[in-house]
Amino acid sequence: MFRHTPLRYGVLVLLAAAALFQAFTAEYFGLEILTEILILAMLVLALDMVAGFGGMVSLCHGALMGVGAYAYAMLTTKAGIAPPVAMAGSVAITGAAAWVIGAVCARSHGIYFIMATLAFGQMAYSWVFEAPVFGGDDGLGGIARLDLTMIGLDLTDSRSFALFCLFALGAAYGATVLILRSGLGRSLSGIMHNEQRMRALGLTVWRVKADVFGLSGMIAGLAGALAAQHIMFVSPGLLGWTVSGEALVVVILGGLGTLVGPLVGAAAFVVLKHELSAVTPYWHLVVGVILIAVVMSRANGIFGWVEARWGARIDRRVADATRKQQPGEVVSDA
Amino acid sequence: MANDLGFWTLQALNALQLSMLLFLLSIGLTVIFGLMHFVNLAHGSLYALGAYVAASLAAVGGFWMGFFLAPVAVAGVGILLYSGLIRRMRKSGPMAQVLVTFGLIFAMLDLTRIFWGDLALAIEVPALLDGRLSFLGVEYPTYRLFIIALGLAIIAALAFVLGRTQIGAMIRAGVDNDAMAACLGINVERLFFVVFCVGCALAGLAGAVAAPLLSVTPDMGLQILIPTLIVIVIGGLGSLKGAVAGSLIFGFVQTFGAVLAPQLASVLIYALLAAVLVIKPVGLFPAKG
Amino acid sequence: MLETRNLDKSFGAVHVTRNVLLKLERGERRVILGPNGAGKTTLFNLLVGELTPNSGSVHLAGEDVTALPVAKRARRGLSRSYQKNTLFDGLTVEENLGLAAAVHTGHATRLWSDSLAKPEVREIVAEVAEQVRLMPFLHAKVSEISYGVRRQLEVGVALATRPLVLLMDEPTSGVGPEMAKGFHDLLNGLPRDLTLLIIEHDMDLAFDVADTITVLNYGEVVFDGLPEEARGSKLLKDIYLGSWEDA
Numbered sequence: 001m002f003r004h005t006p007l008r009y010g011v012l013v014l015l016a017a018a019a020l021f022q023a024f025t026a027e028y029f030g031l032e033i034l035t036e037i038l039i040l041a042m043l044v045l046a047l048d049m050v051a052g053f054g055g056m057v058s059l060c061h062g063a064l065m066g067v068g069a070y071a072y073a074m075l076t077t078k079a080g081i082a083p084p085v086a087m088a089g090s091v092a093i094t095g096a097a098a099w100v101i102g103a104v105c106a107r108s109h110g111i112y113f114i115m116a117t118l119a120f121g122q123m124a125y126s127w128v129f130e131a132p133v134f135g136g137d138d139g140l141g142g143i144a145r146l147d148l149t150m151i152g153l154d155l156t157d158s159r160s161f162a163l164f165c166l167f168a169l170g171a172a173y174g175a176t177v178l179i180l181r182s183g184l185g186r187s188l189s190g191i192m193h194n195e196q197r198m199r200a201l202g203l204t205v206w207r208v209k210a211d212v213f214g215l216s217g218m219i220a221g222l223a224g225a226l227a228a229q230h231i232m233f234v235s236p237g238l239l240g241w242t243v244s245g246e247a248l249v250v251v252i253l254g255g256l257g258t259l260v261g262p263l264v265g266a267a268a269f270v271v272l273k274h275e276l277s278a279v280t281p282y283w284h285l286v287v288g289v290i291l292i293a294v295v296m297s298r299a300n301g302i303f304g305w306v307e308a309r310w311g312a313r314i315d316r317r318v319a320d321a322t323r324k325q326q327p328g329e330v331v332s333d334a
Numbered sequence: 335m336a337n338d339l340g341f342w343t344l345q346a347l348n349a350l351q352l353s354m355l356l357f358l359l360s361i362g363l364t365v366i367f368g369l370m371h372f373v374n375l376a377h378g379s380l381y382a383l384g385a386y387v388a389a390s391l392a393a394v395g396g397f398w399m400g401f402f403l404a405p406v407a408v409a410g411v412g413i414l415l416y417s418g419l420i421r422r423m424r425k426s427g428p429m430a431q432v433l434v435t436f437g438l439i440f441a442m443l444d445l446t447r448i449f450w451g452d453l454a455l456a457i458e459v460p461a462l463l464d465g466r467l468s469f470l471g472v473e474y475p476t477y478r479l480f481i482i483a484l485g486l487a488i489i490a491a492l493a494f495v496l497g498r499t500q501i502g503a504m505i506r507a508g509v510d511n512d513a514m515a516a517c518l519g520i521n522v523e524r525l526f527f528v529v530f531c532v533g534c535a536l537a538g539l540a541g542a543v544a545a546p547l548l549s550v551t552p553d554m555g556l557q558i559l560i561p562t563l564i565v566i567v568i569g570g571l572g573s574l575k576g577a578v579a580g581s582l583i584f585g586f587v588q589t590f591g592a593v594l595a596p597q598l599a600s601v602l603i604y605a606l607l608a609a610v611l612v613i614k615p616v617g618l619f620p621a622k623g
Numbered sequence: 624m625l626e627t628r629n630l631d632k633s634f635g636a637v638h639v640t641r642n643v644l645l646k647l648e649r650g651e652r653r654v655i656l657g658p659n660g661a662g663k664t665t666l667f668n669l670l671v672g673e674l675t676p677n678s679g680s681v682h683l684a685g686e687d688v689t690a691l692p693v694a695k696r697a698r699r700g701l702s703r704s705y706q707k708n709t710l711f712d713g714l715t716v717e718e719n720l721g722l723a724a725a726v727h728t729g730h731a732t733r734l735w736s737d738s739l740a741k742p743e744v745r746e747i748v749a750e751v752a753e754q755v756r757l758m759p760f761l762h763a764k765v766s767e768i769s770y771g772v773r774r775q776l777e778v779g780v781a782l783a784t785r786p787l788v789l790l791m792d793e794p795t796s797g798v799g800p801e802m803a804k805g806f807h808d809l810l811n812g813l814p815r816d817l818t819l820l821i822i823e824h825d826m827d828l829a830f831d832v833a834d835t836i837t838v839l840n841y842g843e844v845v846f847d848g849l850p851e852e853a854r855g856s857k858l859l860k861d862i863y864l865g866s867w868e869d870a
Binding site for chain 1: 367373419422423426427428429430432433434436437438439440441442443444445447448556560563564567571597599600601604605607608611612615616
């Protein structure tokens with residue numbers, strides 16, 4: 001079950017402050033990196049929702065993001081639909097695709113689930129790659145960004161676009177927390193802890209899994225629609241399985257099932273990638289070694305490690321402090 | 335053309351050749367999984383390594399030197415991986431294993447680039463196997479026939495070892511129930527080690543025989559990984575029969591799909607995989623019930 | 624309320640249940656006795672739908688449910704507890720009960736509200752916690768409570784779906800005799816209109832709770848009657864008491 005601890009709130013506030021600071025002070029290159037982080041953060045948020053709280057380790061979330069990006073690109077460039085409607089459409093299309101994948105894969109577990117989602121992701125990749133209507137290997141260009149001049153935002157400007165992405169990420173985070181705290185989200189964590197028992201209690205397990213997978217797909221689709229607007233170009237590489245693999249790596253490096261951790265992971269991953277690729281062409285090697293070290297250390301990622309080490313102490317202090325102010329009240333978030 | 339028997343024979347041979355190459359890769363992966371419940375995504379990287387080692391050795395001592403020594407070299411790397419990483423990851427869940435081996439893919443990709451550079455290497459088909467042979471009424475490259483024969487020979491050898499020998503019985507017992515096998519006095523750890531090494535050697539062999547057909551590039555391991563995984567998931571994890579069936583299904587669907595429905599070819603195999611997982615979530619011939 | 628007709632199940636050549644006939648009236652409390660391997664747990668799995676019988680049928684409240692999957696049978700009022708604790712290990716006692724109650728009230732699949740915060744759900748949780756004496760442990764995690772309390776929770780989770788029929792697979796399995804006695808008082812305190820089918824190993828304790836007794840041996844019903852008759856039965860002594868006294 002998802003709980004906001006004082007530590008999580010604290011890190012969340014810090015992250016938001018850092019992002020805002022960066023958004024208002026950085027130059028073009030810094031803003032591009034910030035936007036990249038924000039979009040990846042949204043994708044890993046969607047992935048942590050299913051993997052960290054439902055045990056559905058998906059290797060198709062990169063492809064889902066790609067579906068969202070292509071849906072937005074197709075709707076705006078080929079169908080001539082206005083960007084706001086196209087964004088809603090791409091979210092809906094990706095959500096529907098994810099729901100179907102979730103429904104089909106719901107009976108598979110462990111490695112079979114990973115493989116099944118991988119297969120669906122590759123299916124989407126191959127289709128986009130082969131079908132001429134999607135522009136094949138060349139991709140699609142000339143994608144318009146949302147027009148928000150009526151509220152005084154010019155999204156063709158990097159700073160405004162980064163702020164817009166930050167706002168979208170905040171909304172996606174809020175939605176994710178609400179989903180995890182809903183009846184559906186509670187049942188999902190019941191399934192992760194004991195699927196057999198949930199079924200024996202009368203829950204239609206596959207429906208819950210499919211519904212949450214669909215919702216997660218909607219968030220991935222939103223990330224895709226933003227990614228398409230960010231680089232104003234889509235190519236089949238967006239749907240490749242290594243994108244899904246990297247998203248999973250980020251979730252793990254950050255801390256599976258903590259929501260906040262993967263956000264930290266996304267920032268760390270993008271910064272690391274840019275810093276390393278400036279120094280050496282072999283940055284994959286470094287990332288690979290770090291990944292192996294983190295998984296072998298059995299810590300739950302960076303944030304999981306921080307929580308295990310200091311989480312209890314910080315939470316207790318905060319609880320003590322609040323108790324002094326309100327006698328008789330125990331801080332709890334259950 | 336479509337009614338020409340020779341054309342279809344040619345396609346069938348192409349499919350069979352692809353199947354045998356995939357079989358060499360998937361059998362190691364599937365038995366390692368069946369026995370140790372270990373998911374080694376880096377299996378494709380071992381294949382790439384085999385191709386690179388074979389290419390380097392071929393430049394020095396000819397094709398056959400690469401052919402025989404590349405599997406040994408890859409098995410050597412396998413020993414290092416096993417004692418350094420895999421033995422410690424055995425009790426971890428599938429996700430931890432997927433991630434560690436994903437990290438290995440990253441690392442090995444860049445290590446091959448550091449050692450061999452980014453450019454594609456080429457390797458000559460040996461004189462003995464160069465040219466074409468007339469076979470079932472078609473002219474077919476001798477080297478590809480050699481791959482088919484090699485694959486069939488290895489299937490036969492593995493079927494014999496697994497079905498008729500004591501170590502085969504021990505492996506089957508271990509796949510079925512490793513705790514029980516350990517109780518029966520089988521040294522399960524040693525068995526895992528041997529199987530892992532043989533699996534790595536076969537991946538290296540696959541790389542060595544594939545090298546003259548394809549160009550040897552750093553990402554060839556990534557490219558072969560997905561087909562290999564599809565093979566073992568369709569076939570069912572842990573069984574020889576599954577690996578053979580999965581390889582044949584993949585080879586034939588891929589090859590004939592490309593001829594009959596080029597528009598659909600690439601999607602077809604994934605759709606088939608999805609269908610198999612819906613109908614039989616554990617594949618066609620899983621080692622366990 | 625719950626009835627089986629000629630229920631047969633075999634795994635390969637091994638017959639695990641043979642021609643089992645059971646008929647429970649509403650509010651009846653029946654205990655199933657039998658030595659290890661008599662097919663008691665298999666019978667439960669057939670009743671709830673975790674296994675499909677080779678032949679025969681299962682009827683719940685007058686309807687044939689043989690073709691229904693586990694979840695649908697559960698929603699019609701068939702609930703079970705397990706011999707080995709099958710709980711939501713990382714969660715609290717309250718959350719364990721809440722998840723079950725949410726399925727019953729239909730809040731388990733709603734997106735717009737928190738099922739665990741719903742008054743209907745909280746009401747059931749409080750009531751069940753009272754019934755299985757879990758009030759002091761509500762906020763403890765499963766990992767923090769003792770084995771005996773987990774056994775109570777195991778029954779509590781099954782009760783929180785407000786079933787018509789509750790199947791309990793050795794509720795006192797692994798707990799000491801003192802606690803087992805307390806457990807039977809707890810079972811006796813459950814509402815009288817709830818139909819209970821209990822697998823029990825300890826014969827004397829079984830007599831505390833049972834209205835009727837069924838004895839299984841090698842998958843067959845070898846006795847079906849009142850506890851008093853069972854106590855005197857020679858057949859029962861031979862096949863069951865014998866093995867029990869040896870143990």
